[in-house]
Amino acid sequence: DTGVSQNPRHKITKRGQNVTFRCDPISEHNRLYWYRQTLGQGPEFLTYFQNEAQLEKSRLLSDRFSAERPKGSFSTLEIQRTEQGDSAMYLCASSRELRTATYEQYFGPGTRLTVT
């Protein structure tokens, strides 16, 4: 059984650069979520996909952020023109939507972004 994986685990970049993160969900899960966590806070919702469709974006997701999930499998989160305020842990989670309404989301290990 492979859980949710994220790459890279750590990313250090200079302000103004673009970065891209990848998430591979649990294979039978049709929903994929992105969250961001800063120090001392809980994870905050950014966006989610059902299969390949992006169904909701948080107002936290500025126009510098874009996420994709081609073919409903892995997902990428890109941040353009990074700012120091983008420094955070970016978490990916997946879940399986069932008629019985199971809501548990399973998280990956996260990508730690540091913008210098």
Place this chain on the structure above:
Amino acid sequence: DQQVKQNSPSLSVQEGRISILNCDYTNSMFDYFLWYKKYPAEGPTFLISISSIKDKNEDGRFTVFLNKSAKHLSLHIVPSQPGDSAVYFCAASATGGGNKLTFGTGTQLKVEL
């Protein structure tokens, strides 16, 4: 606007005793609640959940209680073990909201020998 609140940033208990972690919420649309455990440098790990149609759910050493009228839930860990030392997050979701989770700020639990 913090819709899910964990007012205790930290809790220390002795091994073998009960740990009680508390969580309050303000959004009456929330109908599903979850607890996650998080170790440093790892993602949150799902522990236990409860639907709003129930007031208690138990899984081994972990029990979650829900008081809808008070908009309060708690996680009981009995007996506490040193390996339980971690940050615990309460999270909530609303049907029709894409099941996106709203998290509290976490409680750092330390189980001492």
